[in-house]
Amino acid sequence: MDQERLWVARALRGDQKAFASLVEIYQTPVYNLCYRMLGNSTEAEDAAQETFLRVYTHLRSYNPERKLSSWVLAVASHYCVDRLRRRRLTWLSLDEEPELEPVSEAAHPEEQMLERESSSEIRGWLQVLPSDHRLVITLRYWQDMSYSEIAEVTGTTESAVKSRLHRARSVLAQQVLEQRELETLPGGAAFEGRKVLNHAAL
């Protein structure tokens, strides 16, 4: 943390090497957030670069009493939400696969294939969520943030975070049940469960 403050102070004096050290630390969380929000590796790379450029340009407005990670992720979140708003009718391919952190070195090819399948499934699910719901899911699962930290990054209250997480999870669970319905006979218990979630997601 002290080292981070030192780098921030040096970056403020125009030391680009110090700023590069900050980029080194935050490149994965920022890129991952952008990738989960935008669902596309090309756009994620572009958004992550733009995030760091904004961080560099607005470093003077950073309040050192705040956690740097929260501030950097807030910049990335705002940029991604803005970009999603501007996207409108442009359809972007979801087929591009980014590099993923290996789960384990000894993973078998079958396991790797399953991993890729579930990764693609997750990306499909996330694209269905509204951007603010997608953001809380990303921060909760991939940044491992608490409700208060998510509230700080998104600029909302903890109760809003709680509500968004609940709705987002309901939508995701609905998709799981829909898929199960397709695999089994429709109209069973999964259908009843989906009705419960459908009400919760509204």
Add this chain to the structure above:
Amino acid sequence: MRRCEHTEGMSLHLDGLLDRVEAAKLQEHLAECEACRHAWEAMCYASALLEAQPRAIPAAGFVERVAAMIAEREAQRARVRSGIGVVLGSLGLWALTGLSVLAAIVLLAQPSWDVAVLDVGLPLLRALASTVETFGTAVVSVLSALSGRSPLPLLGYGVVALAAAALWTRMVLVRWSDGRIAE
């Protein structure tokens, strides 16, 4: 439509935010309500799948790409700043010149003022000319005292002045060509 108020509790339970009593109530409800049980299982499944997902990492060389982007942006800003400086300086000079000309015209166009301007301006011009003459005489006297009758000090002075001018020109050219290369 089926209504059940326990789904928010499910989400909180997934994050370990329900106390023992609330968790027990939820479990009790899940044991009774099949629809909620399916909803809970689906939520757990989706959550487990999300937790198992690795973090996406950027392609190699990301830090270098960002550094290059920042360096380029900085160079661009420097160029814009110097461009604005030149434009502002030039505009300022032109504006001052214009203002001076305008002021002179206005002052001279006033019949009561031109007398006053001439009254004040002519003695000022005379004083300025006298100062320049005195300074010139002093420089010539110093140079003559140093050289006796030899033209060498005068020649040396000329060489030093030319060298200084050449150095300054070279500095300007080097800075200009550096700017072009950086582009």
